[in-house]
Structures are given as C-alpha cells and as structure tokens.
Amino acid sequence: MKKSALLVIPLALFCVLIVFLFQGLFSDPRTLDSQAKDNPVPSFELPDLMTPTRLYTPDVFRGEVTILNVWGVWCVTCAVELPFLTHLKEAEQVRFVGLYFDQDLDPDFGTKTLSRVQQEVISMLGRFGNPYQFNIFDVYRDTSLDLGVTGAPEHFLIDANGVIRMHHVGDINERVWANKIKPLYDVLLQEKNKPLAESQGGEL
Amino acid sequence: MRWLLLTLLVLSNLVLATEDSYEFDTPQQRETFLTLTQELRCPMCQNQNIADSDAMIAHDMRRKVYTLVQEGKSEQQVINYMKVRYGDFVHYKPPVTFATLWLWLTPVMFVLLALLFVVFRKKTSTQEDIEAKLAKANAMLEQEK
Numbered sequence: 001m002k003k004s005a006l007l008v009i010p011l012a013l014f015c016v017l018i019v020f021l022f023q024g025l026f027s028d029p030r031t032l033d034s035q036a037k038d039n040p041v042p043s044f045e046l047p048d049l050m051t052p053t054r055l056y057t058p059d060v061f062r063g064e065v066t067i068l069n070v071w072g073v074w075c076v077t078c079a080v081e082l083p084f085l086t087h088l089k090e091a092e093q094v095r096f097v098g099l100y101f102d103q104d105l106d107p108d109f110g111t112k113t114l115s116r117v118q119q120e121v122i123s124m125l126g127r128f129g130n131p132y133q134f135n136i137f138d139v140y141r142d143t144s145l146d147l148g149v150t151g152a153p154e155h156f157l158i159d160a161n162g163v164i165r166m167h168h169v170g171d172i173n174e175r176v177w178a179n180k181i182k183p184l185y186d187v188l189l190q191e192k193n194k195p196l197a198e199s200q201g202g203e204l
Numbered sequence: 205m206r207w208l209l210l211t212l213l214v215l216s217n218l219v220l221a222t223e224d225s226y227e228f229d230t231p232q233q234r235e236t237f238l239t240l241t242q243e244l245r246c247p248m249c250q251n252q253n254i255a256d257s258d259a260m261i262a263h264d265m266r267r268k269v270y271t272l273v274q275e276g277k278s279e280q281q282v283i284n285y286m287k288v289r290y291g292d293f294v295h296y297k298p299p300v301t302f303a304t305l306w307l308w309l310t311p312v313m314f315v316l317l318a319l320l321f322v323v324f325r326k327k328t329s330t331q332e333d334i335e336a337k338l339a340k341a342n343a344m345l346e347q348e349k
Contacts, residue, residue, distance in 0.1 A: 145268060
C-alpha cells in the first residue's frame with residue numbers, strides 16, 4: 001500500500017509537469033488578454049485623415065457594426081491585407097473604419113507634414129484598394145494606447161452600441177475571417193437588427 | 205590610460221538608455237519616471253522594459269508615463285493606468301492572485317514536504333532496521349548453538 005503510493009504520487013506529479021510543459025510548446029507568449037474587449041470604445045476626439053477640420057468621436061460607431069482597423073502606410077502586413085479587406089467591403093458590405101497612425105510622425109518634433117502623410121495614404125490605397133469608409137487620424141497615438149494597441153495591423157470588432165466585442169491582433173485573411181471574425185460579425189449583425197425589429201413591433 | 209578607459213567603460217553603464225530628454229520639475233518626479241520605465245514592460249518586445257526598448261509603443265508609453273508623472277500622478281496610479289490598457293502583463297511585478305499565488309507557494313511547499321519526508325522516514329526506518337538486525341543476529345546465534 002505504502003510502496004504503491006510512493007510510486008504513484010511522483011508519477012502523477014511527473015505527468016502533470018509533462019502536460020504543463022507540453023502545453024507551453026504550443027502557447028504563443030505574444031497573445032495578450034485584450035483589456036479593450038467588452039468595453040465601450042474609449043472616448044476620443046480626432047480629426048479625419050483627409051479633411052482634418054472634420055472631428056470624430058466614438059459616436060461614429062453607434063448604430064452600425066464596424067471593424068476598426070489600426071493601420072499605417074509603413075506597415076507591410078497592412079498592405080498585404082488591404083485587397084482582402086476591400087473585397088469584404090465590396091462583397092459583404094462590411095463597414096471598415098481606419099484608425100491611422102504614423103510611425104515616422106514624431107509628435108514632439110513634427111518631422112513629417114500632414115500633406116505628405118496624406119499623399120502616402122492616397123497612393124497606397126490606390127495601389128492596394130480602399131476598404132475604409134473614412135480614416136480617423138490618431139495624431140498622438142493616444143487612442144491607440146487607450147485601446148491597448150501594440151502595433152499594426154490590429155482590428156476591433158465593434159457592435160452597434162459602440163462596444164468592442166473582439167480584438168484581433170494581426171491581419172485579416174480568408175482563414176481568419178471565416179474561422180474567427182465572421183461568426184461573431186454575423187451575431188452582431190443579428191443583434192443590431194433584433195432590437196430594431198422589436199421596437200418597430202412595439203410601435204405597431 | 206588603461207585605468208581611465210576602464211573607468212569610462214564602467215561609467216558608461218550608468219548612462220541611461222533612454223535617449224529622449226525629458227525635463228522634470230522636481231528630482232522626485234524624475235525618480236518616479238525612472239523607476240516606472242524600469243518596471244513597465246514593453247508589450248511589443250516582451251523581454252524588455254520600456255526604458256530599454258526602442259519600439260514605437262515603448263516610445264509612446266514613455267511619453268505617456270512622462271505626461272502622467274508631470275500631471276502629479278503617483279507611481280501606483282500610472283501603473284494602474286497602463287494595466288487598464290495592457291493588462292497585468294505590462295508590469296514586471298505580478299499581483300498576488302489565486303493563479304499567481306503558486307509561484308511563491310510551490311517552492312515553500314516543496315521544501316516543507318521534503319523536510320517532513322526526510323524526518324519521518326529516518327525515524328521509522330532506523331528503528332525497524334535495528335529490530336530486524338537484532339532478530340537476525342539472535343537467529344544466527346541460536347543456530348550456532
């Protein structure tokens with residue numbers, strides 16, 4: 001009895017250790033728990049990238065399911081995903097809003113002029129496709145920081161109430177869209193249409 | 205000459221890697237800024253603190269820490285500010301929760317268990333051993349006769 005316990009306990013501990021370490025082989029240390037998820041979009045007041053006199057607030061996300069795409073012309077992966085995003089916009093009428101931030105534009109030194117940034121954006125969107133309804137210009141990268149952005153591209157799936165429901169780090173390609181984003185996107189579309197139908201039913 | 209070079213080499217380590225030149229109102233604020241940038245972890249290059257990292261996000265976080273410190277926020281307030289955005293991950297000192305408690309508890313438990321095992325085992329085995337040996341000796345003596 002005692003001898004078997006002496007054998008079984010270390011063996012069990014060893015097995016637990018093996019399972020723990022084995023999981024570690026496949027875990028990605030880069031995936032962080034998004035803090036933005038299930039929270040409303042943090043408040044901001046930022047200009048449009050093309051017409052800076054126009055200001056946006058989180059209200060732009062109200063009433064429609066939106067994918068907020070954090071990107072920049074300096075980001076190679078962003079260029080890679082632009083054609084697919086454009087395809088999604090055209091084929092499935094997905095609403096993309098860009099949160100643009102510039103890497104070279106150091107807010108403290110003002111190394112780059114706005115018109116230069118605009119030119120770069122126009123030429124890049126001309127080459128790879130333009131999925132965006134409009135681009136919000138995160139001048140000081142403050143809003144990116146508030147959203148917990150670590151780089152680009154990153155995507156925030158925002159429901160019609162302006163609440164972030166998914167934070168996807170990395171590009172959207174066919175596989176990611178079909179397996180990860182579309183399922184929730186469809187749910188959000190249903191959610192958006194449901195309360196509307198109910199309120200209409202109430203009026204009648 | 206050699207000594208001069210050596211001292212220069214040693215001194216160069218003291219120069220902080222942050223190239224941004226931030227100016228502070230009080231030396232204490234400077235101190236807070238330096239400890240914070242040492243303790244906060246860069247979410248992009250994960251094994252560097254934001255003082256060491258040259259990633260854009262680290263630049264932005266340093267700037268944010270600077271503005272928050274200038275606003276008179278305490279160390280803990282700045283840490284909380286970053287945690288709200290990047291999670292517990294962003295601070296090099298993990299909070300004690302049920303999940304992390306085991307980091308401290310397991311070694312202590314292991315030592316205690318091992319100690320108990322050693323103490324417990326010695327007592328029983330020696331007594332039994334001596335008794336067994338005595339019995340065996342007696343039996344041999346009996347046979348001799």
